[in-house]
Amino acid sequence: MYSPDFSHYHFTVAERFLRYVQINTQADPFSSATPSTPGQKDLGRLLLDELHQMGLEAEMDAYGYVYATLPSNQTHPVPVICFCAHMDTSPDCSGEGVKPIVHRNYQGEDLVLPDDPAQIIRMEDFPELQQQIGNDIITASGTTLLGADDKSGIAIIMDALHYWISHPEQPHGEIRILFTVDEEIGRGVDHVDLQKLRADVAYTLDGESAGHLEDENFCADQVVVQIHGISAHTGYACGKMVNAMKLAAAVIDNLPGELSPEATSGKQGFIHPLHIEGNVETTTIHFLIRHFEENGLKAYEQLLEGLVKQQVNRFPGAKYEWKCQEQYRNMKYVLDQHPEVVRYAEEAIRRAGLQPVHHAIRGGTDGARLSFMSLPCPNLFTGQHAFHSKKEWISIQDMQKAVQTLVHLAEIWATR
Incomplete structure (x- = not known):
C-alpha cells in the first residue's frame, strides 16, 4: 500500500473556500431557469478557469454544470469515480455579500459575529465545537450564511485534484468531477448527462462532522x-x-x-x-x-x-x-446492493486518522437521486455545521481531513 505524505503538503482548501463563498450563488425556488440564479454560473466559470490552470479537461454546459476529468495513472482497468458537490446555497438565508472570518486557534470562546453582535456561536449550542479546540474556525460576519453548504465540498475536491496533480506517484484511477446547480431547491441533477459523466460510482461531498459517512436519507x-x-x-x-x-x-x-x-x-x-x-x-x-x-x-x-x-x-x-x-428516495435501497462503495469509504476515513460514523441524513442530497440513476453515491463529510443559517461554521482542519479522505479513497479503488 502506498502511503500518501501530507506532512509537507500545503493545503489549498481554505484559501479556495474563502474565495468561493464570496460569490453569491443563492438558489431561487421561484425561478424556472436553470440555473435558477446567474451567480451559480459565475462560480462555475471561476472553477472552470482553475481546472484549466491545473491542466485538466473541463467544461461548463448550458445548464451551468461543470464537468472535469483527471486521467488515471494506472496501467490496469480501474472503476471510474465521480466526486460531486453543488455550487448553489440555500434560499433560507441571504448569500449576498458574504464576508468570511477566520478565527484562529479556537479555544472554546463565544464567537461573536461582528456585523450583527446578536449572532453568537456558543459551545453550549454547538457541542461539536468541543472537538475543535486549537483548530481554525471559519464563520460569516453575522448578516448572511457562510456557504459551507456546499462550497466546502467544492474546495475539498479542488484541493484533492491539486494534490494528485502535484503528487503524480499517488495511485488513482480516472476521476470525474461534477459540480451541480440548484441542489438546495431539489433540482440538482435534473439535467446531469450521465453519458458525459461516464462514472461507475460516485461520492457527494456535502456532509457534516469529520468522519461522518451518510449512506441513507429520507x-x-x-x-x-x-x-x-x-x-x-x-x-x-x-x-x-x-x-x-x-x-x-x-x-x-x-x-x-x-x-x-x-x-x-x-x-x-x-x-x-x-x-x-x-x-x-x-x-x-x-x-x-x-x-x-x-x-x-x-x-x-x-x-x-x-x-x-x-x-x-x-x-x-x-x-x-x-x-x-x-x-427522492432513500439511497440505502441502492447502496445495500453495492456494499463496497460504502466499505471503501469507511476504510479511507480510517486511513485519514478518523473513526467513521454512519449517519442518516434528515434530508436529501444529489447522491440520493444519482443512486437511483444507476450511480451508487453515498455522502462524505466536509465539516460544515449550522448550515442554512447566519451561525454556519466550519473548521479548516476538518476540510483538510476530507481532502486526505478523498486521496485515500481513490487509492483504495485503484489498488483493489
Whole structure:
C-alpha cells in the first residue's frame, strides 16, 4: 500500500473556500431557469478557469454544470469515480455579500459575529465545537450564511485534484468531477448527462462532522393541495360563502403536532406545510412529506389526505385537488446492493486518522437521486455545521481531513 505524505503538503482548501463563498450563488425556488440564479454560473466559470490552470479537461454546459476529468495513472482497468458537490446555497438565508472570518486557534470562546453582535456561536449550542479546540474556525460576519453548504465540498475536491496533480506517484484511477446547480431547491441533477459523466460510482461531498459517512436519507415527496371554496359578496354571503383560506387553515391546524419537523429527530418522519397562498375561492398549500421508508411515506400521505377530506366535506360545494410528486428516495435501497462503495469509504476515513460514523441524513442530497440513476453515491463529510443559517461554521482542519479522505479513497479503488 502506498502511503500518501501530507506532512509537507500545503493545503489549498481554505484559501479556495474563502474565495468561493464570496460569490453569491443563492438558489431561487421561484425561478424556472436553470440555473435558477446567474451567480451559480459565475462560480462555475471561476472553477472552470482553475481546472484549466491545473491542466485538466473541463467544461461548463448550458445548464451551468461543470464537468472535469483527471486521467488515471494506472496501467490496469480501474472503476471510474465521480466526486460531486453543488455550487448553489440555500434560499433560507441571504448569500449576498458574504464576508468570511477566520478565527484562529479556537479555544472554546463565544464567537461573536461582528456585523450583527446578536449572532453568537456558543459551545453550549454547538457541542461539536468541543472537538475543535486549537483548530481554525471559519464563520460569516453575522448578516448572511457562510456557504459551507456546499462550497466546502467544492474546495475539498479542488484541493484533492491539486494534490494528485502535484503528487503524480499517488495511485488513482480516472476521476470525474461534477459540480451541480440548484441542489438546495431539489433540482440538482435534473439535467446531469450521465453519458458525459461516464462514472461507475460516485461520492457527494456535502456532509457534516469529520468522519461522518451518510449512506441513507429520507424518502421524500411533495404534495400540493388546492382547496376550492365558494366566493360570494361579503354583504350577502350568509349560507353561500365557503372560505377556502379557512379550510386550509383548519387542515394545517389539525396536523398532528408530533409529526412536524420541530418535534421530530433521528429517523422520525414528518408532514410539513411549506408554503400557502390563495384567497376565498382557491387556496393552495405545499407540503413536504418525509419518512425513511416508502411505506411510511405513503401512510403519512394517506393521513394528510384524510384530514383534507374531513375539512372539505364539512361544506357542500367545497372540493380539493391533490397532486403528489416524488422528490427522492432513500439511497440505502441502492447502496445495500453495492456494499463496497460504502466499505471503501469507511476504510479511507480510517486511513485519514478518523473513526467513521454512519449517519442518516434528515434530508436529501444529489447522491440520493444519482443512486437511483444507476450511480451508487453515498455522502462524505466536509465539516460544515449550522448550515442554512447566519451561525454556519466550519473548521479548516476538518476540510483538510476530507481532502486526505478523498486521496485515500481513490487509492483504495485503484489498488483493489
